[in-house]
Amino acid sequence: xxxxxxxxxxxxxxxxxxxxxxxxxxxxxxxxxxxxxxxxxxxxxxxxxxxxxxxxxxxxxxxxxxxxxxxxxxxxxxxxxxxxxxxxxxxxxxxxxxxxxxxxxxxxxxxxxxxxxxxxxxxxxxxxxxxxxxxxxxxxxxxxxxxxxxxxxxxxxxxxxxxxxxxxxxxxxxxxxxxxxxxxx
Amino acid sequence: xxxxxxxxxxxxxxxxxxxxxxxxxxxxxxxxxxxxxxxxxxxxxxxxxxxxxxxxxxxxxxxxxxxxxxxxxxxxxxxxxxxxxxxxxxxxxxxxxxxxxxxxxxxxxxxxxxxxxxxxxxxxxxxxxxxxxxxxxxxxxxxxxxxxxxxxxxxxxxxxxxxxxxxxxxxxxxxxxxxxxxxxxxxxxxxxxxxxxxxxxxxxxxxxxxxxxxxxxxxxxxxxxxxxxxxxxxxxxxxxxxxxxxxxxxxxxxxxxxxxxxxxxxxxxxxxxxxxxxxxxxxxxxxxxxxxxxxxxxxxxxxxxxxxxxxxxxxxxxxxxxxxxxxxxxxxxxxxxxxxxxxxxxxxxxxxxxxxxxxxxxxxxxxxxxxxxxxxxxxxxxxxxxxxxxxxxxxxxxxxxxxxxxxxxxxxxxxxxxxxxxxxxxxxxxxxxxxxxxxxxxxxxxxx
Numbered sequence: 001x002x003x004x005x006x007x008x009x010x011x012x013x014x015x016x017x018x019x020x021x022x023x024x025x026x027x028x029x030x031x032x033x034x035x036x037x038x039x040x041x042x043x044x045x046x047x048x049x050x051x052x053x054x055x056x057x058x059x060x061x062x063x064x065x066x067x068x069x070x071x072x073x074x075x076x077x078x079x080x081x082x083x084x085x086x087x088x089x090x091x092x093x094x095x096x097x098x099x100x101x102x103x104x105x106x107x108x109x110x111x112x113x114x115x116x117x118x119x120x121x122x123x124x125x126x127x128x129x130x131x132x133x134x135x136x137x138x139x140x141x142x143x144x145x146x147x148x149x150x151x152x153x154x155x156x157x158x159x160x161x162x163x164x165x166x167x168x169x170x171x172x173x174x175x176x177x178x179x180x181x182x183x184x185x
Numbered sequence: 186x187x188x189x190x191x192x193x194x195x196x197x198x199x200x201x202x203x204x205x206x207x208x209x210x211x212x213x214x215x216x217x218x219x220x221x222x223x224x225x226x227x228x229x230x231x232x233x234x235x236x237x238x239x240x241x242x243x244x245x246x247x248x249x250x251x252x253x254x255x256x257x258x259x260x261x262x263x264x265x266x267x268x269x270x271x272x273x274x275x276x277x278x279x280x281x282x283x284x285x286x287x288x289x290x291x292x293x294x295x296x297x298x299x300x301x302x303x304x305x306x307x308x309x310x311x312x313x314x315x316x317x318x319x320x321x322x323x324x325x326x327x328x329x330x331x332x333x334x335x336x337x338x339x340x341x342x343x344x345x346x347x348x349x350x351x352x353x354x355x356x357x358x359x360x361x362x363x364x365x366x367x368x369x370x371x372x373x374x375x376x377x378x379x380x381x382x383x384x385x386x387x388x389x390x391x392x393x394x395x396x397x398x399x400x401x402x403x404x405x406x407x408x409x410x411x412x413x414x415x416x417x418x419x420x421x422x423x424x425x426x427x428x429x430x431x432x433x434x435x436x437x438x439x440x441x442x443x444x445x446x447x448x449x450x451x452x453x454x455x456x457x458x459x460x461x462x463x464x465x466x467x468x469x470x471x472x473x474x475x476x477x478x479x480x481x482x483x484x485x486x487x488x489x490x491x492x493x494x495x496x497x498x499x500x501x502x503x504x505x506x507x508x509x510x511x512x513x514x515x516x517x518x519x520x521x522x523x524x525x526x527x528x529x530x531x532x533x534x535x536x537x538x539x540x541x542x543x544x545x546x547x548x549x550x551x552x553x554x555x556x557x558x559x560x561x562x563x564x565x566x567x568x569x570x571x572x573x574x575x576x577x578x579x580x581x582x583x584x585x586x587x588x589x590x591x592x593x594x595x596x597x598x599x600x601x602x603x604x605x606x607x608x609x610x611x612x613x614x615x616x617x618x619x620x621x622x623x624x625x626x627x628x629x630x631x632x633x
Binding site for chain 1: 374386388444458481482483485497499500501502503504522523524525526528542543544568569570571572573574575576577580581582583584585586587588595599601615617620621622623624625
């Protein structure tokens with residue numbers, strides 16, 4: 001890390017970068033500088049992710065999870081079942097207003113399976129998925145916990161070689177998820 | 186071909202041999218395609234077949250050039266080297282495949298695709314018969330008139346033929362679409378079928394029974410079920426078993442908490458909020474508990490075969506369809522899933538009909554009532570939820586993983602309870618109403 005900093009500071013590219021930022025800063029002020037910084041984070045597919053490992057299979061798409069690893073809808077943080085429907089805390093489907101959906105007799109509609117995202121990834125790809133470690137970033141004004149789904153795998157979900165990342169005991173990162181905390185940053 | 190048939194000494198026998206060859210060739214190709222379609226049928230195959238059908242309708246209606254064409258002819262020497270009947274039979278066999286020579290109308294290309302999409306041997310045989318008749322009749326008619334060159338000299342005849350083919354294909358496509366899922370009754374739920382009789386529940390109104398060709402009559406109770414010679418309903422906890430023909434009560438009993446019923450020649454099954462019971466249909470009392478769950482897991486409406494009761498169990502851990510032999514007590518998990526929701530099975534003649542709701546679609550499926558058997562889709566609709574972009578706004582696509590291979594357009598309409606007759610599969614569709622309540626519509630889907 002130190003060597004990279006030294007290289008960045010001493011290389012021609014580092015010099016140009018610094019000169020460029022200075023010029024931009026003079027011309028456009030802090031707003032433009034902030035935009036340039038933001039572009040650096042956009043290299044990966046969701047905020048806070050710092051490598052190319054793909055998302056874990058998730059019923060809605062973006063791999064947002066709750067504190068226990070169950071799927072949440074990324075847009076609003078509502079819990080969803082494996083069919084992607086919004087559900088209550090007992091896993092029963094609810095409508096857009098949060099009211100329990102009922103059959104024509106007035107009974108709640110049956111719950112569909114709701115599986116931890118890492119567990120489901122393991123089931124789908126033939127390994128025992130587990131969460132070992134995580135890292136944290138500031139995303140959208142809140143601390144985001146980035147979580148590796150680990151297993152004894154040779155390849156990650158992308159199909160190429162898996163890395164150790166935040167996994168232990170010989171396990172490697174198969175795919176990634178995230179948990180948005182309520183802690184402001 | 187007109188000349189060859191016309192030159193035969195026994196024109197009738199020659200025509201019959203040609204027609205038989207056509208029928209056999211067409212049947213072989215189209216039923217093979219149907220068998221293949223039954224194995225690989227899916228949404229994409231159906232869409233392609235419908236698109237081809239629509240294209241053929243336009244092409245034949247406008248008289249566009251028929252493309253593609255196979256630039257082959259039937260082997261001419263056969264007519265000289267073989268007995269004429271045998272040669273004509275073989276010519277028929279080749280022409281019947283529809284894939285070995287020029288075709289006179291684009292509709293001929295839509296038929297194999299439709300066979301593949303339908304995946305039904307019966308439908309394939311019907312298409313083959315129609316195709317063979319379409320190829321045989323002009324040849325036989327012109328041979329009888331001795332007008333080998335009529336079509337070539339007066340192309341209006343071929344033009345008319347193509348227009349008729351377009352019209353017939355259009356009718357078939359429209360009828361197929363209409364028949365795909367017809368409404369039996371609005372605001373109707375929980376169908377039950379025996380022979381040509383159908384019973385259902387209208388929420389807030391009561392149970393109804395419709396006999397073949399007659400208007401539905403309201404029954405003096407709720408949640409009716411029919412089976413063998415019986416019809417059963419309940420009014421609160423009061424359960425009535427009645428004769429299906431006369432509606433005369435044969436047995437009455439009080440069952441606290443009863444919600445859903447099923448009846449067969451020998452058995453009565455009922456569901457309470459957390460249990461399913463079975464007992465002989467001629468006896469009273471609570472009977473035997475077949476299954477019990479703890480909420481929020483739920484049990485579906487029971488359905489009865491001869492000595493089998495089937496039901497679904499749905500929970501957050503998974504869902505399954507179980508059959509219990511009510512004589513031996515043997516329990517079999519017919520279908521189970523940790524990902525999909527399996528709902529509301531029906532049984533008839535060893536066939537199991539149920540709803541499979543998965544992340545990317547809802548399906549009404551039919552398959553053998555044994556463990557691990559393959560199902561085929563009778564009706565399919567959109568999934569119950571959409572998907573997001575898979576990446577944060579302004580971020581790259583690299584690494585995103587979306588649940589469905591296509592972007593689904595979700596629906597709020599949910600496939601629900603089922604019933605099965607020899608010709609028709611019934612399914613209730615729930616449409617969300619106000620305050621989380623749902624409004625049912627009963628659909629009929631033709632079995633194939």
